[in-house]
Amino acid sequence: MSLLEIENLTVEFDTAAGKLRAVDGISLSVEEGEVLAIVGESGSGKSVSMLAVMGLLPWTATVTADRMTFQGRDILNLSPAERRRIAGNDIAMIFQEPVASLNPCFTVGFQIEETLREHTDLDRAARRRRAVELLQSVGVPEPEDRLGAFPHQMSGGQCQRVMIAIALACGPKLLIADEPTTALDVTIQKQILDLLMDLQAKTGMGLILITHDMGVVAETADRVVVQYMGRKMEEADVLSLFEKPKSAYTRALLSALPENAVGDRLPTVSDFAFDDTPYTGART
Amino acid sequence: MSEIVLETREIVRDYHIGGGLFRQGRTIHAVKGVSLKLEKGKTLAIVGESGCGKSTLARMITMIDAPTSGELLIDGEKVDIAKKGLTSELRRKVQIVFQNPYGSLNPRQKIGDVLMEPLIINSNIPVSERRERAMQMLKKVGLAPEHFNRYPHMFSGGQRQRIAIARALMLNPRLLVLDEPVSALDLSVQAQVLNLLADLQDEFGLTFVFISHDLSVVRYIADEVMVMYFGEAVEYGTRDEVFSDPKHDYTKTLFAATPRADVESIRARLAKKAA
Numbered sequence: 148m149s150l151l152e153i154e155n156l157t158v159e160f161d162t163a164a165g166k167l168r169a170v171d172g173i174s175l176s177v178e179e180g181e182v183l184a185i186v187g188e189s190g191s192g193k194s195v196s197m198l199a200v201m202g203l204l205p206w207t208a209t210v211t212a213d214r215m216t217f218q219g220r221d222i223l224n225l226s227p228a229e230r231r232r233i234a235g236n237d238i239a240m241i242f243q244e245p246v247a248s249l250n251p252c253f254t255v256g257f258q259i260e261e262t263l264r265e266h267t268d269l270d271r272a273a274r275r276r277r278a279v280e281l282l283q284s285v286g287v288p289e290p291e292d293r294l295g296a297f298p299h300q301m302s303g304g305q306c307q308r309v310m311i312a313i314a315l316a317c318g319p320k321l322l323i324a325d326e327p328t329t330a331l332d333v334t335i336q337k338q339i340l341d342l343l344m345d346l347q348a349k350t351g352m353g354l355i356l357i358t359h360d361m362g363v364v365a366e367t368a369d370r371v372v373v374q375y376m377g378r379k380m381e382e383a384d385v386l387s388l389f390e391k392p393k394s395a396y397t398r399a400l401l402s403a404l405p406e407n408a409v410g411d412r413l414p415t416v417s418d419f420a421f422d423d424t425p426y427t428g429a430r431t
Numbered sequence: 432m433s434e435i436v437l438e439t440r441e442i443v444r445d446y447h448i449g450g451g452l453f454r455q456g457r458t459i460h461a462v463k464g465v466s467l468k469l470e471k472g473k474t475l476a477i478v479g480e481s482g483c484g485k486s487t488l489a490r491m492i493t494m495i496d497a498p499t500s501g502e503l504l505i506d507g508e509k510v511d512i513a514k515k516g517l518t519s520e521l522r523r524k525v526q527i528v529f530q531n532p533y534g535s536l537n538p539r540q541k542i543g544d545v546l547m548e549p550l551i552i553n554s555n556i557p558v559s560e561r562r563e564r565a566m567q568m569l570k571k572v573g574l575a576p577e578h579f580n581r582y583p584h585m586f587s588g589g590q591r592q593r594i595a596i597a598r599a600l601m602l603n604p605r606l607l608v609l610d611e612p613v614s615a616l617d618l619s620v621q622a623q624v625l626n627l628l629a630d631l632q633d634e635f636g637l638t639f640v641f642i643s644h645d646l647s648v649v650r651y652i653a654d655e656v657m658v659m660y661f662g663e664a665v666e667y668g669t670r671d672e673v674f675s676d677p678k679h680d681y682t683k684t685l686f687a688a689t690p691r692a693d694v695e696s697i698r699a700r701l702a703k704k705a706a
Contacts, residue, residue: 188619189588333644334688337688359618360618362690364692366691385701386698400619403618405650405652406647
């Protein structure tokens with residue numbers, strides 16, 4: 148049984164100009180201990196489909212799916228209270244802008260302990276100890292002192308570490324990382340990715356990594372889903388994706404990498420005439 | 432012998448953090464004596480992590496901030512905005528494109544007005560010609576005439592960056608400073624904007640100062656590379672020199688941290704994981 152299974156997920160938004168279909172019939176699954184990367188341009192629906200899993204979409208969104216299960220349990224039609232028990236506990240998510248996703252009014256210690264207070268029966272002292280442990284495990288130096296720090300007193304990379312600590316507080320089975328390193332420098336990006344891979348290997352959780360950076364995919368993923376305009380174009384394990392991409396869109400995306408430039412010009416995705424009938428291999 | 436468009440000699444910028452009743456003031460040395468020379472039509476890439484002073488250097492080259500000490504020469508002439516102020520002649524020569532195209536456009540200003548504003552401020556070209564020039568520039572950067580009367584929110588990130596580039600080019604600058612112009616953009620859009628920049632450089636004979644932390648982009652676009660670390664230029668040379676034989680430890684770290692997207696490194700990683 149897969150950890151997370153999604154079949155034919157569709158998300159539509161009500162807008163002033165009528166319905167907008169952001170995600171169009173996506174199916175995917177994640178196993179325990181697996182790193183799945185979802186790649187696509189902005190607007191390809193990669194974040195929206197994961198927000199649908201977390202139930203974080205605004206009321207204008209209509210989510211439909213043939214099946215959406217987490218550990219065999221339906222998570223499409225949960226009551227808000229049941230959903231809150233799962234979100235942050237069994238499934239956790241970290242976002243692109245670490246500084247913006249922390250609350251500037253509270254210390255990071257408070258924000259880590261908040262999750263523990265919500266989901267566990269630990270008393271105050273135990274929560275404190277656990278918070279120190281967590282900060283230590285994500286590589287924040289002097290964790291006891293840092294618990295009292297506010298987000299603005301830390302750098303972007305440190306804030307992302309705190310976000311990861313919050314996400315890992317309750318030992319989730321699935322971690323969804325939405326562009327966790329896009330706002331960070333390459334050297335910091337490397338540290339954060341190494342940390343995520345390290346923690347993933349240690350805890351054996353499933354990890355969904357949303358990104359548009361092919362380099363990040365190459366360095367981290369086991370399996371890759373390529374998304375374009377809300378549809379799934381391709382699904383493959385990482386090696387065969389880079390070796391012999393099946394869909395024309397993936398080929399286009401790979402050749403737009405600056406290091407693959409031939410001569411003076413970079414090929415762009417629009418240079419490739421690919422049919423946009425989506426790849427349907429896994430939907431049979 | 433080609434002409435030197437930009438030269439800095441031991442340029443320094445300090446920021447003073449004011450002390451209060453109970454606190455002493457501090458001085459932050461953001462840029463500590465950087466010297467560089469750039470020929471016409473070339474691209475210099477400045478690489479470094481956030482906080483290393485690369486944007487401060489860009490602001491000094493663009494004459495937004497005055498250097499604390501050292502000399503800045505544009506077209507061989509010494510520029511000192513702290514004493515003499517900035518003339519529209521100088522402003523015309525150097526323009527800048529910022530990282531975030533969302534933040535650098537006024538949401539209540541139509542694209543046509545965005546493009547014409549530099550002309551209004553820095554020249555006395557009549558209205559009809561301003562309009563004409565703005566239209567031409569729109570086409571040059573790959574947008575259509577019907578975009579003239581639209582507002583920034585109606586455009587995608589890539590299009591907005593094109594608008595910012597068009598605005599910078601309205602005054603026919605000699606030198607264009609690009610402060611992380613593609614780091615907020617997607618891979619495919621990034622390729623389009625990089626191509627556009629290369630085309631414009633050929634067409635107008637532009638000189639670029641390109642600030643980035645993405646080494647794959649730098650390798651693609653730069654002629655010369657400067658690596659900055661804590662306000663100092665720790666490595667400076669042609670692209671091939673720096674990429675083939677990095678000398679400073681920080682440069683090596685930087686290269687090691689850049690993700691590799693080739694099949695061999697994926698194989699190596701998977702093999703390591705299986706073991």
